[in-house]
Amino acid sequence: MNWVHAENLVQAQILAAKALTPEKNYIASGQVYFINDGEKFNLFEWLTPLFERLGCSKPWIRIPTSLVYASAMIMEYLHLMLKPFVELSPLLTRNEVQNISITHTFRIDKARSQLGYSPEKFAFADSVDHYIKTRPEAQNHHIFFKVLLSLIVSSSLIFFSLRFDGLSVLHFFKETQH
Template identity: 45%
Template structure:
């Protein structure tokens, strides 16, 4: 049910965050409240964290336009962070990905126009440019990856949505004001309490699945949640007249600004939880082939058993191929400066405090037995496919 705000609650400093029930959206909400704004979080699921003063939550489905547009009344700035299909089994649900990422974004744009919202910051992704090709210090002048070249539907729909948001820049709202828009292309987000990627990674580590590596000579970008919030806050300000609408119609790459190999990045987490770092390396081509077959099997059995794939093709690309982007444009236009760079110390402490540190009961012998079994299964799987590989 949509809970409508009374007129006395509608403020000119109201900032609305779609996907505000999620980790990144809620963190941004906290940041905006500290800056003196009233924040409205909307999402299908309520946040698991306690709401702060000047922060409220309304349950809304962004694919339902009639329900969505009602909560935009009196809003000054919108941060459109809601999306679906970023990782894991969600990447394989094309119908829902399309509904949320494309139709949901169109609904947000139309709601902004109807209710005279003048600022819209879109949370985008590196994937609108990256699709498995090597990119070093990429800049915003790079062309969009052709839609038919995307390895997953999430990336394809995020590209479509970003282009719709940027095309909406300068459109007249119903009362004749201008809607100003921009897009922030984020690297992989991390931080204490992150709910999407880190729990899955920690689960793999604890189950012994993390027993081999690939692409160790490659580098990727990461993005601490505090830097995410900073970039969004600055982008919202850069869409105002006082900032000369500097960000209007622009896209920006956002990261910690310190490319690093994915497995080196997660090393402090693995070691901090008391587990050994894998020493076995395998070719990325084998991992990618395994991911393709996993996706095929998932498509065949998902209606009966919607299992969580160990890796998807896109995840293999992201973790095993060099791709990093310059944040110079964001620094120049927005005044963005990362305050944290590739620091997992707070993440390690978070997991230790929630009981995830390896205990003496988890013997090294047991751990390595699991590793050996997994490697044997993987080797047999690959060998069984060799007769079919030309």
């Protein structure tokens, strides 16, 4: 995954539009260009300034991607089941898990040579303070969701334990009568 700052994206779109004119010999006609900020990075290192500013520490354990993916799938299904009753967004989606666990780096050489694309350097850390000042206040629906999720899991476990206990008692009863 490669990030692109909005200003770099706009620059690329303007250059592509100009490259669709007779003056530029329609060089961009039918072409596909990858656009990013021109730097490779590790997502977690890139997000470190935000985590630090929010007071979050770095994770001290590694969780297998397959487990996180399975958890995201469960969250998506819970979201669909609860959607008629509660308006909550899933805390994590399978797409998000794939986006952060798979590294993709795209070359922008073609955009540089054909369009004259030259991305400016922007640091994510520069925008963290702006985000902190303008972010909406945290809502209490996360607490409600956790309580609701706990109730669902607990009641499901009780239901299944009673059902299996009931079946084994019923099976025992049938066997003793014959």
